[in-house]
Amino acid sequence: MKKIELLSPAGDLERLKLALLYGADAVYIGGQEYSLRANATNFSIEEIKEACTFAHERNKKVYLTANIVFHNEDISGVEDYLRQVADAGIDAFIVSDPFIIQYIRKNFPDVEVHVSTQGSTTNVEAVNYWKGEGVKRVVLARELSLEEIKTIIEKTGVDIEVFIHGAMCTFYSGRCALSNYFTNRDSNRGGCSQVCRFAFDLENEDSQKFTMATKDLNLADQIENMIKIGVTSLKVEGRMRSHYYLATVISSYRKLIDLCYQNNLTKKALEEEKKILARVANRETSSHYFTHQADETDQYYTGRQELSNQDYLAYVLDYDQEKQMITISERNYFEPNTEVEIFMPSGKRISFTIDTIYDQELNPLEKACHPEEILKISVPEEVEPNSMMRIKVK
Amino acid sequence: MQYIVVPQNKQEIKTYQEKGVNLFLFGLKNYSVHYPELSLEEIEELSKESELFIAMNKNIFNEELEEVERLLIELEKMNIKGIFFYDLAILSIVRRKQLTLDLVWNQTHMVTNYNTCNYYFEKGVKYGLVANEITLEEICEMKKKTKMQLMVQIMGYPSMSHSRRMLISNYFKSMGKEKQKNRYTLQDHANHENDYLITEDKTGTSLFFGKIINGTKALPELIRNHLDYGLLDTSFISRDTSLQVLELFNEIKEKVEIGDNIDLDNYLEKTASLIGDSTNFFYQKTIYKVKKGK
Numbered sequence: 186m187k188k189i190e191l192l193s194p195a196g197d198l199e200r201l202k203l204a205l206l207y208g209a210d211a212v213y214i215g216g217q218e219y220s221l222r223a224n225a226t227n228f229s230i231e232e233i234k235e236a237c238t239f240a241h242e243r244n245k246k247v248y249l250t251a252n253i254v255f256h257n258e259d260i261s262g263v264e265d266y267l268r269q270v271a272d273a274g275i276d277a278f279i280v281s282d283p284f285i286i287q288y289i290r291k292n293f294p295d296v297e298v299h300v301s302t303q304g305s306t307t308n309v310e311a312v313n314y315w316k317g318e319g320v321k322r323v324v325l326a327r328e329l330s331l332e333e334i335k336t337i338i339e340k341t342g343v344d345i346e347v348f349i350h351g352a353m354c355t356f357y358s359g360r361c362a363l364s365n366y367f368t369n370r371d372s373n374r375g376g377c378s379q380v381c382r383f384a385f386d387l388e389n390e391d392s393q394k395f396t397m398a399t400k401d402l403n404l405a406d407q408i409e410n411m412i413k414i415g416v417t418s419l420k421v422e423g424r425m426r427s428h429y430y431l432a433t434v435i436s437s438y439r440k441l442i443d444l445c446y447q448n449n450l451t452k453k454a455l456e457e458e459k460k461i462l463a464r465v466a467n468r469e470t471s472s473h474y475f476t477h478q479a480d481e482t483d484q485y486y487t488g489r490q491e492l493s494n495q496d497y498l499a500y501v502l503d504y505d506q507e508k509q510m511i512t513i514s515e516r517n518y519f520e521p522n523t524e525v526e527i528f529m530p531s532g533k534r535i536s537f538t539i540d541t542i543y544d545q546e547l548n549p550l551e552k553a554c555h556p557e558e559i560l561k562i563s564v565p566e567e568v569e570p571n572s573m574m575r576i577k578v579k
Numbered sequence: 580m581q582y583i584v585v586p587q588n589k590q591e592i593k594t595y596q597e598k599g600v601n602l603f604l605f606g607l608k609n610y611s612v613h614y615p616e617l618s619l620e621e622i623e624e625l626s627k628e629s630e631l632f633i634a635m636n637k638n639i640f641n642e643e644l645e646e647v648e649r650l651l652i653e654l655e656k657m658n659i660k661g662i663f664f665y666d667l668a669i670l671s672i673v674r675r676k677q678l679t680l681d682l683v684w685n686q687t688h689m690v691t692n693y694n695t696c697n698y699y700f701e702k703g704v705k706y707g708l709v710a711n712e713i714t715l716e717e718i719c720e721m722k723k724k725t726k727m728q729l730m731v732q733i734m735g736y737p738s739m740s741h742s743r744r745m746l747i748s749n750y751f752k753s754m755g756k757e758k759q760k761n762r763y764t765l766q767d768h769a770n771h772e773n774d775y776l777i778t779e780d781k782t783g784t785s786l787f788f789g790k791i792i793n794g795t796k797a798l799p800e801l802i803r804n805h806l807d808y809g810l811l812d813t814s815f816i817s818r819d820t821s822l823q824v825l826e827l828f829n830e831i832k833e834k835v836e837i838g839d840n841i842d843l844d845n846y847l848e849k850t851a852s853l854i855g856d857s858t859n860f861f862y863q864k865t866i867y868k869v870k871k872g873k
Contacts, residue, residue, distance in 0.1 A: 254689045255695065256692050257692050257693060282692075283695060287698060307639060307640055308643075311671060313671060314667045314668070317671075326638070336641050357638055357743065359686070359688065362711075362739050363786065366737075367767070369863070369866055371866060372688070373691075374867045383767060383768070384767075384769070385768050386768050388763050393750075393753075394768055395750055395765060397746050479743070481750070481752040484744070484749055486750065
C-alpha cells in the first residue's frame, strides 16, 4: 500500500526547501500568475525549476496552483504560461477552472491534474465527473465528514486529498465574493481579504458583536482514520505562513504519520504533538465537519482572538562539533537558564537548559534580545543544519 | 432579450404575466439556495401554464444523490425550461442518465469567462447566469465569444456568499439564545455605511449585499449586444416596487429593440427612486493583484 502523502504549502523557495527537509512528501506552490494567493511572494519560472530539481533529487514532488477563476482578460497568455511551468518540471497542476483542465489534459498528458478545493467538490457524482475529465486527484471541500470522504474514495477510485491543518473558510470555497463587495478585491482571483474575520453588528442585537470567523482545522488525531479509509494526501494550509510555522507543523505531522505506519502511535505521543501544534497556532482549533456538523463551538464570537507567542527563539546556522556549539540567528528574546528544545529536519529533538549565551567573539551575554543577531550557545548533542530552537513545550 | 422573474411566491406569477413576463425562476424545495422554493408537485402544476426555470443550486452531498437523481428524472417529465445547477453532480447525472433537461450553469461567482462557457456548452449546458462581479464590458465580450445563452441579473440583491454553517443560529446559541427569524440585517461594525442581508435555511447561511442591483444603465448595452436573458430577482423587494421597475425595464427594452432614442437619465432617475442606483460591478472592475500596477 502506498504511504499517505504529507503535502505542505510553500510561499517561496526557502520555505519550500524547509518544508521538504522537515518531512513533507510534496509541496504546493503558486507561480507569479493565476494563483489564488496573488499577494504571496510566489515563484518565478526559474524558481519553479529550482524547486523541482530540489524536490526531485529527494524523490519528492512539486504541485503548482493555477486555481483562480478566470476572467476573459486572464485567458490570453495562459497557454504559454502553463507550457513554461510544465517544462519547468512540475508534477501536477492544481486547478479549478475546467477549460484549463481540458487544455492541460490535451497538451501535457504526463502532468497530473488535481482539482482545487476551490471547486467545492462534495460528492461521489462530482468526483466521478472529474474522473471522466482525466483528473488524477480531487482536493475535497472542507465541509465533509470522515464517512463522506470514505464513501467517495470507495466509489470513485480517484486520488483524494484532504485538508488536515490550518485556516478554514467560513463559506464554501469558490462560493464567496465577500472581498469583492467589501474591499473590491477579487476573492476568486487571489484577493481574499478575509472579510469573514471582520466584526459586524446584527440588527437589534447589541449585546455581542456578530462574527463569522472560524477556528482553525486540526485533524492530528484523525491520521489513522485517514490512512484506513485510503486518503491519498494530507494537505496543510498556509502558503503565507512563516518558516517556523511550516517547519513545526510539517515536523509534527511527519512524526505522527510515521508512527501510524510503525503501529506505534501512542496517546502520549499524539498528545505531545498536539501540544506543539497548539503552541504554533495563533487560533484555537477544531475538527470541524470531519467529526460533526460544524456548530457554534467551531467559531469565534467575541471578535478576533488571535494570539501569538515568542516560542521561536533561533534558527540554527551551523554546528561546531569540536566545540559542541551551535551558531544561531536569534528570533525572539531569551536568557541563560531557559529550557529549550531544538527540533531538526530529520525529526530528532533535543531538550536542554541554556547555560551561557555568547556573541560571535564568544563574549558572554546577559540576554539575547536583538532579532537576527548571530549568537553561539553550547549544546549537548550534534545538531543538524536548518534546525530550529524553541521554548520547550511542556 | 427576455426577462426572467424570480417572484416571491407562485401566486405572484399571474401579476408578472400580465406585465408580459413569460419566464420564471423558482428553487426546488430543499435543493436550492437564494430563491423561493416550490415542491415537485407545485412545479408540476405550475409548469402546465408557465415557463419555469428551476434552481437545484445547492452544494450536494452523497446522501442526497439518489434523491437528486429521482428528482431530475421527475423534472424531465415536466415542461421545464432549464435547471440551474451549482454542483457538478447535477451535470454528471443529467449526462449519465441522458436526460433531456436543459441546464443553466449557475456557479454563482465563477461564471466569469467565455472559455469556461464554451467548455460547459460543449458538455451540453445551454445557459449560463453570469457572475454579478464582472463588468458590463466583460459580459458583452463573453456573449460575443460563446454560443451559450447568457443570463444577467439586472435587478435584485446580489448574493455575496453561502456557507454550510448555520451562522445565525450559532451566533444566538453562543449567547444562550435562539434566533427569532431567518433573515437579519448586518452592518460592518467598524463602518456602518452599508447594510448586508443574512439569511439562514436548511442549506446553511447566505449573505447578500444590501444594495439592489439597478441594471437600468446597463440594459440598453446588454440588449444591443444580444444578451439573451435579464434576471429580475424580487426577493426581499416589495411587489409594487418590482412591478414598477419591470414596467420601466419593459419600456427601455421596447425602445432599444425598435431603435428608438431613450432618455436614459429619466429612466435612471425613476428606477433609482425605487431601488437605489447601485450598478454593482457593471462599471467597477475588481482588483486582481494588489501589487500589480500600484
